[in-house]
Amino acid sequence: MKKILLGIVLLVLLAPLAQAATLYSQSGNVFHYNEANGITPIDVGSDKVGEITKANGIRILIGSEHRLLWDRVDQVTVTGKAVSQGYMAETVVPEYSTDYKAVYFPVLKDWPADISANISGLRFRAYTTNVGPHDFLGLDTTGDSVADVYDSYEYSVIGTGGWLDRTAPYPPTDIKSTISLNPAKVALSWKRPPDYDWTGTRVYKTVTHGGLKVVNQDMILDRTTDEAYEDTKVQAGDEVFYEFFSVDASNNLSESVDVVLRLAEQVTPEPITPPAPETPTEPQVSSELSQLTQLFGYYKVRQAIKCREGVNSGDSGCLWARIDLIYAQKLLGRSDVSISLTARDLELIALRIVWPESRYQTKCVEATTPDKSCPALEKSIKRAHYFID
16 A cells, blocks of 8 residues: 655745734654644734633634645643743644534633743644645634734645555534324434545444343444435334434445434323422432433443444444443443443543543633533533542
8 A cells, every 4th residue: 555645844935924922833744645634833922902802712723625624632832931821722622613623722821922822732634635836824813703814934745655644534513303103203404524535424323122131232324425314114112212423435335323213202201309408409319310210221222332242342332332331330330231340441431530620611601691501511510420429
């Protein structure tokens, strides 16, 4: 197999740009085609008050015409005056736009003049060789997703051969479901990821009905380029578990996005009982145990699927599926399954809880309007700390 080396060649511009805020990358990047590659650190600077603010943060852009995407990383490291003087945290959890053309970093307070940050740990996904020359990273300081300052170094991509693609695509997003009865059916919709080598969406389906736990999966869609599907092979009383994956040209699968639906609940929804004023905590505990009882069968099915033979022991999907199942089993006092968390599992939980906690703080605690993902984030954080605290 031939190898493509993509070199990002950084050349100094002859004339400096007029904007005062600065964005500088460093030279020496060599990329492999179809891989996620680390890039050299990026320096962001402020020459006067008001260029970098807490409200807008720092957003670094890739041109929409470039066949490059940011590769998602859990956190990056920041050094420089911005850290030593308290304007940015030393470790930052990046936020990415839905098309992965922009990456955002929070700022703790407005920067004065002569402050800079060195950001390391970012990665690119390169899909082709038709990038450059005269292409630049952009810095958005006003929060409108338009570059206000461009990198003072240009980059181009150079290809010399072939390279095996082992980089999984991003998963589908914005998955929605609508249940209809008489006749029973489920309408599903989603959005494809931005990967340039994406070839379609794959969907698996698992059904539980009448207390029967079905572990075998049915693949109901494979490499579909559609973004909607109507599942008519359901009936009232079903609990249906869908797993969505993106597939690329090299048959790499993305992380899964899971959807669980209970058709019976659409027919006979349970009434909501307000908590009794004299014992405000008891109904909450009872409600959680009731939910865990209802979901226990689903947790068993999901754990069997996520941790099936051949899955890496450190796989995030398997780990979180085991957390939910073991948590429910312990609180319900059951002994249906004989699985446990190892010392390595606990280390991984402690490392991976950082991103949900940061997102919960930003999207739920500090946000004017909490994000719709807040209840799920809060539940995951609570269950993780149940084991690591």
